[in-house]
Amino acid sequence: QVQLVESGGGLVQPGGSLRLSCTASGISFSFYTMGWYRQAPGKQRELVPAITAGGTTNYADSMKGRFTISRDHANSTVSLQMNSLESEDTAVYYCNANGPRTLGGVRYDYWGQGTQVTVSS
Numbered sequence: 001q002v003q004l005v006e007s008g009g010g011l012v013q014p015g016g017s018l019r020l021s022c023t024a025s026g027i028s029f030s031f032y033t034m035g036w037y038r039q040a041p042g043k044q045r046e047l048v049p050a051i052t053a054g055g056t057t058n059y060a061d062s063m064k065g066r067f068t069i070s071r072d073h074a075n076s077t078v079s080l081q082m083n084s085l086e087s088e089d090t091a092v093y094y095c096n097a098n099g100p101r102t103l104g105g106v107r108y109d110y111w112g113q114g115t116q117v118t119v120s121s
Contacts, residue, residue, distance in 0.1 A: 001025075001026050002026035002027055002097075002110050003024070003025045003026055004022055004023070004024050004095045004096075004097060004112035005025075005112065005113075006093070006094075006095050006113060007020070007022075008021050009117050010118070011118045011120065012085055012117070012119055013119070013121050014085060014087060014119055014120075014121060015085065017081070017083045018082045018117060019079060020082070020093055020117075021077055021080075022036075022079070022095035023075070023076060023077045024076045024077070024078075024095075024110075025076065027108075028099075029073065030053055031100055032098060032100075033052045033053065033097075033099075034051050034069075034078040034095070034096065034097055034098075035050035035096040035098065036048040036049055036069065036080045037094045038089075038091035038093045039091055039092050039094070040090060040092075043091075046060070047060065048060065048063060048069075048093070049067055049068075049069040049080065050069070050096075051071050055071070057069055066082065066083050066084045066085075067082050068081040068083075069081075078095065080093070082117075085117075087120065088119075090117060090118050090119050090120070091117060092115065092117075093114065093115050093116075094114045095111070095112035096109070096112070097110040097111075
């Protein structure tokens with residue numbers, strides 16, 4: 001059974017920091033692109049950062065210099081370090097695992113349960 005277990009969310013003041021963690025099981029972690037998405041009330045889910053199996057990363061412009069994604073292949077974990085948090089960062093954050101395309105043309109896609117991040121004074 002595939003599981004993506006997230007931790008690290010909570011309440012933080014503006015300018016503060018949080019570190020989110022996602023531990024994967026039931027997949028070949030080293031073959032998957034891992035990503036973090038977030039969804040705020042009344043808004044669509046958006047990609048925050050992603051990291052490929054080879055370590056290539058990408059960030060939205062609003063998060064460059066503030067957020068850092070990393071992965072630990074030995075422990076099948078992906079982390080998101082968030083610094084200089086703003087009220088606009090308040091959202092439910094989801095861990096995503098996106099696998100390579102199979103011979104049948106299927107690309108497996110899995111999601112964590114989500115963890116709430118609230119930035120408020």
